[in-house]
Amino acid sequence: MKLKLKVWRQEDAQDKGGFQNYDVDGIDGDMSFLEMMDVLNNNLVNEGIDPVEFDHDCREGICGSCSLQINGEPHGPDRRITTCQLHMRKFKDGDEIVIEPFRATAFPVIKDLVIDRSAFDRIQHAGGYISVNTSGNTQDANSIPIEKQDADDSFYAATCIGCGACVAACKNASAMLFTSAKVSQFALLPQGEVEAHERVINMVNQMDAEGFGNCTNTGACYVECPKGISLENIARLNREYLSASVFS
């Protein structure tokens, strides 16, 4: 199929940036969206034009590198997948596709479609861990039985890949779904209890300091999240935060 692409080009963080139009041909339904971008870039290189920069790595939906706002939606029109798992069979011949970076003050553009998501890392530096030495001199793994439901819920929270789609989907550019997933993973486990209060306060403070917006419970984050991280995590974060504020 033939497609008309409208792609955001921006030299660096200082540049104002703008859309450029490109046509691509010979796109097959079994190709992934990023393979379509490869075709575009190969054409551009052959014409001597700088190719479009975009983040990507594992191309199997788990590293969280790829992003892209495609026709106004983070990771495009399909649900519960990242852009690398979006396949061109979701589009039809002659379609116009608008491709932009994820937009948020806390995610400045580095170049073209590449954004800086280090704010997510800093939220985790602030408390995304259990303070246990890595010496291996811990107790036997099975000496801490954990109810299957709690272990599963903790796992589901931990499936967050840190891609930032939740922030891009939110009209306030809030990072509550991300932060709550990270807080929940530990809050649901007995190992995380000791530092629970400190953790939630520090991570929320860092989230605010990074310039993310407030959560107004619209739930767009959940809709666009490639891993389907549940809104219950946000409720849990609020409970944890309240309890930490009252008792510490």
Added chain:
Amino acid sequence: MSVLESKIPEGPIEKKWTKHKNEINLVNPANKRNIDIIVVGTGLAGGSAAATLAELGYNVKTFCYQDSPRRAHSIAAQGGINASKNYQGDGDSDYRLFYDTVKGGDYRSREANVYRLAEVSSNIIDQCVAQGVPFAREYGGLLDNRSFGGVLVSRTFYAKGQTGQQLLLGAYSAMNRQINRGKIQSFNRHEMMDLVLVDGKARGIIARDLVTGEIERHSAHAVVLASGGYGNVFYLSTNAMGSNVMAAWRAHKKGAFFANPCFTQIHPTCIPVSGELQSKLTLMSESLRNDGRIWVPKHKKDAEAIREGKLKPTEIAEEDRDYYLERRYPAFGNLVPRDVASRAAKERCDAGYGVNKTGQAVYLDFKAAIERYGKEKAFTSGHKNPIKEEIIKLGEEAVEAKYGNLFEMYEKITDQNPYKTPMMIFPAVHYTMGGLWVDYNLMTTIPGCYAAGEANFSDHGANRLGASALMQGLADGYFVLPYTIGDYLAADIRTGAISTESEEFETAEKEVKDRIQRLYNTNGKNPVDYYHKKLGKIMWDKCGMSRNEKELKEAMEEIKALREDFWENVRVTGKAETKNAELEKAGRVADFLELGELFAKDALERNESCGGHFREEYQTEDGEALRDDENFRFVSAWEYVGNPRDAKLHKEQLEFENIELKTRSYK
């Protein structure tokens, strides 16, 4: 005499590691504060090493090309991690894990290293649980296990189909704790461009900031390379797009020997190639072979009808299917090791029984598992005479609970529903057992330069067993390197900070800049991918699942010619002073074009078949690998002397004192 000193401690194998730990030098806590360590790569090996070294008190700098350490490709590991916990009481032990790993590696790994790996494996699980890694659990609250290829016990711990992400997030969280303490400085979106040696010792690296393009100097008292494997030399592989050999290859060119480059793992269960413009292959976890049965049609005419789209797999009667793994290997069946399963798939497809359009695919079928689970579920919930629809419904639910995310991924990629029709799979490049040669302390042949995880060669021999890569990465990073590196650094407590203003740093920086400039000073005809794809095709066709003398010689010539063409005609767009993905790729492909030639040479000189290295000239009558222990029971460690083809071979003889050398059989 060989220059290779493996430094294996004396004594009985089960005492070696403890004895070694008791005897090596330590650095006192106050002195650790004056010592800097660079860790390149932040996957399971690098991330866990960085966190532990920082916790011990060293000043650590980490480098990764991704935008966050959490995105290193360990994240994509699906199935699980082995440990000899014997929680299932099915006869597992350190010895058995050791034995399975050595046998699985076709007796080409170093006994002492593998035993140590088995010995610390249990600790890894304890450590990860303490860190809050949410492993799968049973209803009683205890940890669940499953089974992987090449073993007869259930020793694999897992977190659904994303064990790699959960373990990496564990290591990353340990890193975060140290970053928050200021003990780790993490340099993300940075690539190591060269290793810097001062007085013959590794004392730092030259790195490129991938955002600004700036070339930076970083010094340290020791450098740890945990930069992963080189599977992307094949272009199409299950590796991440950015996975590359640059760090290891730069070290090789500075004096680190490269061991067994031809030992590459072709994983049997990947989604088949669908088109010319495909950029990457996707793995379907080996755990699926616990429940999936692999087959092709028994009759050629059925295979042909399927390829032409005239027949569906579900229409083929049970007696007309050839479950070839169960037929050839009754003892291990669908759970034979990866090299065996891959070759068997290739054998059937080459014989004309392949099932997709290209004839390069076999079926992985869950029908039997769905029925088995469905019946069990119905029975335990009181329905002693369930109808067929109920069985299928319950069975599909049970399979979804186990493998849901993998099935979903398969459906997104292929547009087929694997609950209703069998999956199609084919082998693909997945892991490299070869890597930088290291001694028992994980030090390369360059003093102060260490290699951990997939980047080294030591534990998996000629074939890695499933769920052992995660185990080795974390064993090296959490429990081995932090001890052994102290033995070396104990001599450095009075050295003081290493200056980056020396002539050595100056020269290394200049070399890096010149090399980048050379990439721009070409005729600019062909994009980087043009060369990478060509190289990949040569590697797959001539150095892939089966190899022979004639084609390996051709491969060496073709790669050399392609490399020369690359340096004359590659086209790198954009500027070196900004974010530039084309330039990044060009540097990586340039190294693959050298490694590929050494790979072919190594395969050519190893006149035997073992594990993932199958030479057509050396096989048994029924097509199994034919090892030659008398002449090839050694590690090939290559020294760089100019051109890859001129590399000098050093042999480390492998001694097997605890395991009898036998023909590997899974029949």
